[in-house]
Each structure stands twice: as structure tokens, then as C-alpha cells.
Amino acid sequence: MKLVEQFQYGLDAPICLTWELTYACNLACTHCLSSSGRRDPRELSTAECQAVIDELERMQVFYVNIGGGEPTVRSDFWDLVDYATAHHVGVKFSTNGVKITPAIAARLAASDYVDVQVSLDGATAEVNDAVRGAGSYATSRRAMDNLAAAGFVGFKISVVVTRHNAGQLDEFKAIADGYGAQLRLTRLRPSGRGADVWDELHPTAAQQRALYDWLLDHGEGVLTGDSFFHLAGYGESLPGLNLCGAGRVVCLIDPVGDVYACPFAIYDNFLAGNVRDAGFDKVWRESELFADLRHPQTGGACTSCSAFDSCRGGCMAAKFFTGLPLDGPDPECVRGHGATALSTVDGAHAPRPSGDHSRVPVTIGRRRPERACDESPLAGITH
Amino acid sequence: MACAASTEFDLDAAWRLHPGVSVRPERFGALLYHFGTRRLSFLKSTALLDVVRGLDAAPSARAACATAGVPAGELPTYRQALATLAASQMVVERS
Numbered sequence: 442m443k444l445v446e447q448f449q450y451g452l453d454a455p456i457c458l459t460w461e462l463t464y465a466c467n468l469a470c471t472h473c474l475s476s477s478g479r480r481d482p483r484e485l486s487t488a489e490c491q492a493v494i495d496e497l498e499r500m501q502v503f504y505v506n507i508g509g510g511e512p513t514v515r516s517d518f519w520d521l522v523d524y525a526t527a528h529h530v531g532v533k534f535s536t537n538g539v540k541i542t543p544a545i546a547a548r549l550a551a552s553d554y555v556d557v558q559v560s561l562d563g564a565t566a567e568v569n570d571a572v573r574g575a576g577s578y579a580t581s582r583r584a585m586d587n588l589a590a591a592g593f594v595g596f597k598i599s600v601v602v603t604r605h606n607a608g609q610l611d612e613f614k615a616i617a618d619g620y621g622a623q624l625r626l627t628r629l630r631p632s633g634r635g636a637d638v639w640d641e642l643h644p645t646a647a648q649q650r651a652l653y654d655w656l657l658d659h660g661e662g663v664l665t666g667d668s669f670f671h672l673a674g675y676g677e678s679l680p681g682l683n684l685c686g687a688g689r690v691v692c693l694i695d696p697v698g699d700v701y702a703c704p705f706a707i708y709d710n711f712l713a714g715n716v717r718d719a720g721f722d723k724v725w726r727e728s729e730l731f732a733d734l735r736h737p738q739t740g741g742a743c744t745s746c747s748a749f750d751s752c753r754g755g756c757m758a759a760k761f762f763t764g765l766p767l768d769g770p771d772p773e774c775v776r777g778h779g780a781t782a783l784s785t786v787d788g789a790h791a792p793r794p795s796g797d798h799s800r801v802p803v804t805i806g807r808r809r810p811e812r813a814c815d816e817s818p819l820a821g822i823t824h
Numbered sequence: 825m826a827c828a829a830s831t832e833f834d835l836d837a838a839w840r841l842h843p844g845v846s847v848r849p850e851r852f853g854a855l856l857y858h859f860g861t862r863r864l865s866f867l868k869s870t871a872l873l874d875v876v877r878g879l880d881a882a883p884s885a886r887a888a889c890a891t892a893g894v895p896a897g898e899l900p901t902y903r904q905a906l907a908t909l910a911a912s913q914m915v916v917e918r919s
Contacts, residue, residue: 444866447852454848456855456864501848503857503864529846531859553844553859595862 445682451689451735454500454725457533459693459704462490462518463510464798467539470562470573471803472601472642474705475695476633477510478800483697487517489717493694494521496721497530504531504556506704510696510798513540519548526554535560535599537577538584546584546591558597558625559584564612568605572642589620597664599625604641607648610655614663625664626656630705631762631772634803636791639763646780649773650675671755674748674775685757688713688734692725700724702734705758708795741768748776755779764791833907835886835899838918839879845914849873856914865914872905879915 465480466473485493497505505525512518513536525532533556541549541559549555559581563569566578588596598617600606606613610626617624631639644652653672656663656679667681682690688702698716701707713728725731743754755771763772764786770778841847844860853867854876867873874892875885882888889902909915 444852444868447850452850452855501846503846503848503855503859531857531862533862556862 445684448682448684448686448690449735449737451731454502454722455692456502456686456690457504457506458497458502458691459506459508460493461509461693461695462507462512462521463515463696464796465514466509466511466537467514468511468537468574468577469800469803470577470634471638472562472572472603472629472633472635473799473803474630474633474635475508475510475707476797476799479798480510481696481796481798485696485698485716487521489698490517490521491524493698493716493721494525494528494530496716497525498528500722500725502530504533507532507534509535511537511539519545522555526552532556533558533597536584537573538581541584541587543587543591546587546593549588550591550593556595556597557588557593558599559588560599560601561613561616562601562603563606564609564616568609571605572603585616585620585622589622594621596620596622597625598622599627601629602626602644602652603629604644604648607644607652610652614659623662623664625666626652626669627666628668628756628759630756630758632705632758633707634797634799636762636793637803643773646775646777649775653679653775668756671752671759671771671773672775673751676751678751683751684753685755687711687757688728688731692731694721700728702730703758705756706761708761708792710761710792739768741766743768743770743778746770746776746778762791833885833903833910834917835889835903835906836884838883839885839888839906839910839915840918841876841879842913842916847873847877856909858912858914861913863912863914865909865912867905872902875902875906876909876915880918 461475463480463484464477466477469478512534522532531554535558538559549557561569561581562572569578600613614624629635629643653675657677661680665681669679670683673683693701693704694716695707700713702711702713713730714724740749740754743749755774757767759772760767763783765772765782770782772779772783844858846857848855853869854873856865871892875888878888878891882891885906889899894902
């Protein structure tokens with residue numbers, strides 16, 4: 442049996458998992474997957490986070506991808522990173538760079554078990570800041586400067602590919618090369634606030650094709666988090682596993698301990714349980730939702746398509762949040778079946794993301810906080 | 825890159841698992857994660873897992889294969905698998 446088929450039946454523990462540590466964020470990106478902004482007062486405590494890490498160590502989960510929100514605004518963040526690495530759980534964390542001072546960068550550079558992904562959604566301040574907010578480009582670049590100066594080789598620069606930055610791939614690569622960093626490109630999902638801007642920001646069909654060719658040219662030198670497997674429908678598979686790992690090899694823990702099948706689907710339909718009830722291991726092993734996902738999935742209308750073996754029908758979250766059926770085509774299906782399906786869907790009936798933690802209504806290119814303190818990373822956080 | 829190593833692997837040298845590699849047995853074999861290179865690899869059989877786990881204690885990779893019960897006729901396949909692991913620094917020569 443091929444490995445990818447083995448993975449479809451699930452593993453005893455995830456290969457890695459995404460852990461959104463907090464919904465608190467100093468930014469208010471228009472496409473935020475988790476609609477972050479304000480801290481949820483029910484957030485897992487330090488002790489509860491440590492208990493989760495203890496379980497991950499027992500399950501031999503190699504590393505966690507920590508995100509948020511902006512995880513570094515949690516006052517116990519660096520202690521949790523140290524706790525995880527001391528317990529043989531590697532940490533990759535995503536940050537907008539706000540807390541990556543020269544001192545922190547030096548500390549990070551000293552550990553083999555910590556990896557950093559700095560988000561950047563435009564190779565120029567103009568393109569980046571229209572989505573991530575004024576000043577965010579400068580913040581990211583300063584963090585990268587600090588990491589490089591501290592000798593952190595191979596940190597990641599993480600880019601969500603949009604209609605506005607899809608033409609900047611060479612520029613992103615040049616920025617990464619200049620730092621001795623690695624470029625990571627991921628797919629824009631219509632999740633969280635991303636649902637509000639997806640129509641406007643998701644790459645055009647021509648941009649998708651150009652992206653696919655660019656990724657093939659750059660091979661394993663550019664990371665993708667396996668997020669473009671729907672592009673395999675063009676013919677050749679991109680490097681990576683090329684499968685939807687939801688509930689089978691990946692999952693997500695949210696700030697309040699809810700476990701979801703997929704990092705891009707924080708929604709009741711994909712909720713498997715909560716780590717506060719009986720721990721993470723029990724959810725991973727016994728959740729009915731995960732058991733369902735570990736059966737071979739039906740491809741519905743896609744099964745008769747010659748590309749189905751390579752794209753597998755695409756991304757579950759992308760379908761769900763655009764109102765498409767889960768056994769139908771991906772909204773960005775490279776054969777155009779998604780566009781056809783979308784034209785028959787009433788967008789008003791697409792599921793609305795469940796938890797909105799936004800501080801203020803967020804719109805592209807215009808971001809005006811209600812009060813000055815909303816700009817503070819600690820806004821909305823009570824101790 | 826150590827691409828040259830993927831075609832050559834000295835079965836008679838002494839090898840070991842890289843100290844930065846974590847091994848997780850799975851029903852199909854095992855998952856390997858290298859914390860230094862942050863790369864994931866797969867062992868596609870439990871027999872290969874036995875070989876890899878036996879490297880540290882064996883005088884040579886050939887001996888580790890023998891201890892794990894690898895038939896002589898299958899040695900080239902195992903050599904190729906070990907060469908791939910050496911190319912990604914999952915296993916390294918003992919000095």
C-alpha cells in the first residue's frame with residue numbers, strides 16, 4: 442500500500458498539529474483564518490498548555506505549529522516554548538514579528554528545536570500593508586533583520602498567496618535568499634475573515650497556473666505546507682504528501698482547547714472534542730468525526746474526472762466556506778469545475794465562520810481602530 | 825546537497841542514527857523527524873525500522889541487516905533505502 446493511502450486511514454498520533462495559542466493579536470489582517478483580535482477569556486492556562494505538551498510528548502508528536510492570533514503576546518509564550526522543547530516537542534511558531542527583538546532572536550537562534558515563521562503578504566509595504574495593516578511590513582522586516590543578525594539560518598518567511606502578491610514570487614524569493622531564510626507559500630483559504638475577502642483576493646486562474654509552474658521550477662527549495670495539492674490537477678504533483686490530512690495526520694487545537702479536524706476549519710461541523718474533557722489523545726483516537734474522516738472519502742461528481750487521483754477533490758475547508766458540497770470540486774479546481782459550481786451556489790447560504798474575535802470590522806486597505814489602545818498587542822487582554 | 829550519496833552507501837562501514845533524529849514506529853514502518861534539518865522521512869517497512877534501530881550497536885550496516893533478518897537477495901533494496909536516509913543525514917557514519 443502506498444504511504445499516501447496509509448495516511449488516509451489515519452495515524453496513531455498526528456505528524457504535527459497546529460495550535461492556535463491565543464486569539465489576541467496586535468494586527469487585524471483582512472484574511473485572518475481565525476478571525477483573531479481579542480483574547481478569549483476562556484483561553485487555556487499555562488498549566489493546561491503544559492498538560493497538552495506532556496500528552497504530545499507521550500504521543501511522540503514531533504513538533505507543533507503554534508499560531509494564533511499572535512502567539513508571542515501571551516506572557517507565558519517563551520516559557521511554553523522552553524517547556525515544549527525540554528519535553529522533546531519541537532516548536533515552529535508563526536509571528537508577525539512584533540516581539541522578535543534582538544535579544545529574543547538570539548535566544549531563538551540558539552535552539553535546534555525552535556523554528557520561526559515570519560508572516561509577510563507582500564514583497565512591498567504597499568501590497569503587504571493593504572492586507573495586514575499599516576506598519577506591519579516594517580515590523581516583519583525588522584524581525585527578519587534581527588533573526589538574521591542573530592545568526593538564525595533558515596527561518597521561514599510565510600506568504601499567503603493572493604491576487605495582489607501572486608506577481609511578486611521572485612521578489613519574495615529574493616528577500617528570503619537575502620536573509621538566508623526559506624520561503625514558504627501557502628494558500629489563501631476562505632476561512633475566518635478570509636471568507637469576507639476571498640472573492641477579492643484569491644488568485645485568478647491564470648495566476649494559479651503561473652504559481653504552479655513557479656513551484657515546479659523551485660522544487661523543494663520553497664515550502665508550501667502541502668497547501669496547493671489541488672494544483673496537482675494540472676498534471677505533475679508538487680513536492681509533499683499531496684493529500685488532505687484533516688483528522689488523519691493533522692488537526693488543530695484552538696485557544697480554548699477545542700480540537701478541530703483541520704487548521705482551516707474552525708467550525709462546529711469539524712469540531713472533534715476538547716482537551717479539557719479527557720485530554721488530546723482521547724479526542725485524536727476516539728472522536729467519531731475523526732473516525733469518519735479516516736474512511737475512504739467519496740469523491741462525488743469528481744470521481745469521474747481524470748485529475749481526481751492527483752487532486753483528490755481539493756480542500757475540504759475551501760469547499761465548505763464557499764458553500765460547495767464536500768464531495769464536489771474545490772472552488773479553485775484547475776479544470777474550472779469549481780467556478781461552474783460556484784456560479785450555481787447562493788453565496789448568502791455559505792456557512793459563516795463561527796467564532797469572530799475581531800476587535801473592529803476589518804476591511805481591505807482601510808483599517809481604523811476605534812480607540813488608540815486597540816493598536817496595543819495587549820488590548821482586550823485581562824490579567 | 826548530498827545527492828552523490830544516494831547512489832553509494834558503504835554497507836561495510838559503521839553507521840548510526842543522527843542524534844537529532846526522533847523515531848516513531850507506525851504500523852507501516854516508522855516516521856523519522858530530524859530536528860536539525862527539520863525534515864520528515866518515512867520507513868516503509870518494520871524490517872527497515874529494525875535495521876535502522878540496529879545500526880548503533882552493529883559493527884557495520886551489513887551486520888545490522890543480517891541481525892534484522894534481511895535476506896541476502898534483498899540487500900540492494902535496503903542499501904538504497906539506507907543511502908536515501910544518509911543523503912538526508914538521518915543516518916550518519918560513526919567515526
